[in-house]
Amino acid sequence: MTITEDIKTLTKKERLLNVIQRQPVDRPPVWLMRQAGRYLPSYQEVRKQYTFHEMCAKADVAADVSLQPFDQFNMDAIIVFNDILIPFQHMGLSVEFTDKGPAVIPPVRTVEDARRIHVGEFDETPDVFNSIAEIRRRVGGDAPIFGFGGAPFTMAAYMVEGAMSKNLQHIKTMVYNQPDILHSLLDKITQTVIDYLRIQIQAGADVVQIFDTWAGTLSMDDYRRFALPYQQQIISTIQAEGTPVVLYVNGSSSVLREMKESGASVLSVDWKHDLASVREVVGDDVTLQGNLDPTALYAPPETVSRMTKEILDNHAKSAHAGNTGLIFNLGHGILPETPVESVRALVETVQAYEYSS
Numbered sequence: 001m002t003i004t005e006d007i008k009t010l011t012k013k014e015r016l017l018n019v020i021q022r023q024p025v026d027r028p029p030v031w032l033m034r035q036a037g038r039y040l041p042s043y044q045e046v047r048k049q050y051t052f053h054e055m056c057a058k059a060d061v062a063a064d065v066s067l068q069p070f071d072q073f074n075m076d077a078i079i080v081f082n083d084i085l086i087p088f089q090h091m092g093l094s095v096e097f098t099d100k101g102p103a104v105i106p107p108v109r110t111v112e113d114a115r116r117i118h119v120g121e122f123d124e125t126p127d128v129f130n131s132i133a134e135i136r137r138r139v140g141g142d143a144p145i146f147g148f149g150g151a152p153f154t155m156a157a158y159m160v161e162g163a164m165s166k167n168l169q170h171i172k173t174m175v176y177n178q179p180d181i182l183h184s185l186l187d188k189i190t191q192t193v194i195d196y197l198r199i200q201i202q203a204g205a206d207v208v209q210i211f212d213t214w215a216g217t218l219s220m221d222d223y224r225r226f227a228l229p230y231q232q233q234i235i236s237t238i239q240a241e242g243t244p245v246v247l248y249v250n251g252s253s254s255v256l257r258e259m260k261e262s263g264a265s266v267l268s269v270d271w272k273h274d275l276a277s278v279r280e281v282v283g284d285d286v287t288l289q290g291n292l293d294p295t296a297l298y299a300p301p302e303t304v305s306r307m308t309k310e311i312l313d314n315h316a317k318s319a320h321a322g323n324t325g326l327i328f329n330l331g332h333g334i335l336p337e338t339p340v341e342s343v344r345a346l347v348e349t350v351q352a353y354e355y356s357s
């Protein structure tokens with residue numbers, strides 16, 4: 001990784017990597033989780049012609065869709081179009097993306113079910129490799145590309161529930177009644193995610209993010225048992241090989257100390273605590289990503305700008321933050337009905353921000 005001293009002439013890739021290494025930048029970089037998605041009319045157009053699986057499988061289409069937010073809003077990073085549940089197809093399960101969300105078939109509930117699941121088997125060039133390679137070919141070397149995967153607890157939640165679920169009844173029952181089965185699933189998922197991230201890095205991803213969307217529903221003790229050790233395995237392996245990892249947890253406020261213990265270079269936090277308060281807990285030697293409430297984007301553009309500016313100021317004023325250490329993002333993925341004008345206002349506000357040196 002390069003550290004660039006001249007902060008006035010940073011490329012998007014240098015700005016992002018500088019921030020992750022807590023080096024000075026001119027302003028924070030900005031991108032949005034789920035930025036390639038249904039709020040974009042141009043996404044809807046493509047989606048009419050293909051199923052979700054087809055979009056992930058055709059490198060040209062996946063690259064088109066990944067680049068829509070980059071081209072339309074001048075985002076500071078690209079995230080490859082794919083899904084955290086795609087690797088299940090390589091583990092002996094099948095996944096369908098329906099109007100009601102993803103369905104994992106068959107759900108994994110018993111010892112026998114768990115035995116049938118195997119560590120993901122990927123061929124030389126799985127779809128996600130081709131998609132990232134195609135994006136890299138189109139944008140050249142100056143734009144950063146994010147690869148991603150699910151963190152093990154969140155992937156296990158989908159595997160065991162079989163579908164989106166409000167109360168997480170089946171996985172929580174497994175936490176309490178059959179922890180050994182859950183640990184065996186988490187082990188296989190962890191190996192699979194490490195391989196899936198390595199493939200993406202080989203294809204050209206500069207940074208990878210792991211999404212632990214459901215880990216914030218665990219008690220602190222259970223988070224330490226069922227989420228943290230598996231996050232740590234992924235993060236230490238991938239970072240030892242030279243690529244920074246971003247850890248996202250929804251419901252981060254209750255597990256900030258544990259997130260810090262994961263060792264991730266970047267902690268991606270939700271909107272419930274302001275960033276200065278988050279820094280008081282996690283300290284200065286880690287980069288933060290966040291943290292506008294995604295529903296704030298339903299407000300008029302002027303309000304979005306004001307709220308964005310408040311977050312930027314709040315972080316810049318936090319102790320020792322200085323002119324680095326923040327990747328601007330939402331506190332969770334962008335919602336389908338989000339007005340495009342609000343997204344534009346957010347990005348323009350961040351990109352007009354200047355750190356006082």
Ligand code: CP3
Pocket residue numbers: 032033034035036037038047052079080081082083084085097100101102148164211213332333
């Ligand atoms: O960020 C990006 O733009 C890249 C693509 C991306 C998708 N999913 C595409 C997608 C990323 C990073 C994800 C992550 C993901 N997928 C998570 C973690 C983040 C989070 O939001 O908590 C989770 C839990 C999933 C699982 C998943 N995939 C769900 C719950 C759903 C259905 C509900 C929904 O929000 O759309 C999907 C389908 C999915 N993944 C879509 C997209 C664009 C919608 C597909 C469609 O067009 O029908």
